[in-house]
Amino acid sequence: MLSLNYLPNKLPDESIVRVVRRDVFIIxxxxxxxxxxxxxxxxxxxxxxxxxxxxxxxxxxxxxxxxxxxxxxxxxxxxxxxxxxxYYLDSWIITNRRIIYIDQRGFFSRVVAEHKIFRIQDVTSETHGLIPTVLKFGDVHVQTAGTAEERFSFRQVPNPDHIRDIIIKLAQKNRSENPYHEI
Amino acid sequence: MTFSLIILLYIYYAFLALWVIFFLAGFYHMLKFGFKTFFTFLSTFFFLVVAVMMLSVSFYYINQLEWDVNIILFEGFLGAFKRPMPFQ
Incomplete structure (x- = not known):
């Protein structure tokens, strides 16, 4: 089982900021x-x-x-x-160093990707439709630099604007603390 | 032309075997890839308990039925919906 206390390939001084799943309305x-x-x-x-x-x-x-x-x-x-x-096994883990994206695509098919926070260049949040607007869930698109998958998304997540703000602040803080991007 | 009613039961058992395999696959995924939290255990336990209850209720009603009955087809087909006469 995945323990939040023991992240895979944990980086120095890494701590979990937020664990995000799709909005409860979806289930x-x-x-x-x-x-x-x-x-x-x-x-x-x-x-x-x-x-x-x-x-x-x-x-x-x-x-x-x-x-x-x-x-x-x-x-x-x-x-x-x-x-x-x-629904339950799809999640995004935001830490102060990276974003880990876990996508369970049916049985015996699983994608785990991680993106370094300092590579993030642009974050966009989207909310479309009556129910998503009222219930405040939507998508967050993250643009990164120099990776195989340059743009990845948080789909149907609650409070996408707040998540966007969290990621932007983490990226800015990460770049200011580590200007040479060693980790 | 006749066939035994128990054939339907065997078909049901085959479906049940497949069902159990798929259910165990889901159970495995929850335990292997789920987060180590109380909610993971609670939700997995809930699905398991309801599945066991469904199976229990199913077998309770299945055991009350008589399966060693031969069905005669093509007796206007309505013969299949008649109660069997004693000593038939």
């Missing part, structure tokens, strides 16, 4: 969708029983309904678990 949306999916069979059974109650006593229909319902609920629960794992 809330998925919870609502899966709640609807869990309740759907109830409506379906009500319609079925009101039309023909003998389906619940048939020699084939009852086992089919039992197995089908069980398989449906297990399937929905598994996909909700997958969805949560995908």
């Amino acid at each position: 809330f949306k998925r919870v609502v969708i899966f709640a609807v999916l869990l309740v759907l069979p109830v409506g379906f059974f009500y319609l079925m029983i009101s039309n023909d109650a003998t389906a619940l006593v048939g020699t084939v229909s009852l086992p089919l309904i039992t197995l089908g319902t069980s398989a449906y609920y297990l399937f929905v629960w598994l996909f909700f678990f997958f969805s949560f794992v995908d």
Whole structure:
């Protein structure tokens, strides 16, 4: 497991400033969708029983309904678990020396990238749409210099303006403390 | 043409085996790549508990059904929805 006390390749005097995940609204949306999916069979059974109650006593229909319902609920629960794992394992760790980006792309596919704070040249925050504006979540784009991936993004994060300010201040402080960019 | 109802149960067991494999994969990812925090353990435990409850309820109802029944097809197909007569 990843411990926040033992960051990979920890630099001297490095400390965690912020751990950022996507906004809670993102997982809330998925919870609502899966709640609807869990309740759907109830409506379906009500319609079925009101039309023909003998389906619940048939020699084939009852086992089919039992197995089908069980398989449906297990399937929905598994996909909700997958969805949560995908949300929860994506994170951005902002330290006073670097930004570590962890992206879980499905199962058995994971990208971990780190960008030195002093290389950051430009930070942009974006919020588009009614719900993101009201709930204050959006994207933060960070432009770096001299790396394979020059621009990376924080997606659907809470308070993107505040995160932008944090990164800019850290970059300025890092450059002023270490003008030769040794670390 | 007849087939035993237990074939449906075997198909369900095959689905269940696949389901368990995928669930364990998710469980593995949470424990290996999740942060070492109380919330990680709590959320993983929650998903596990609900999954076990679903399986328990499923097996409770499955055990109440009679699976060693032969279904006769093409008796107007409605034969599949009739209760079996005793000593049939």
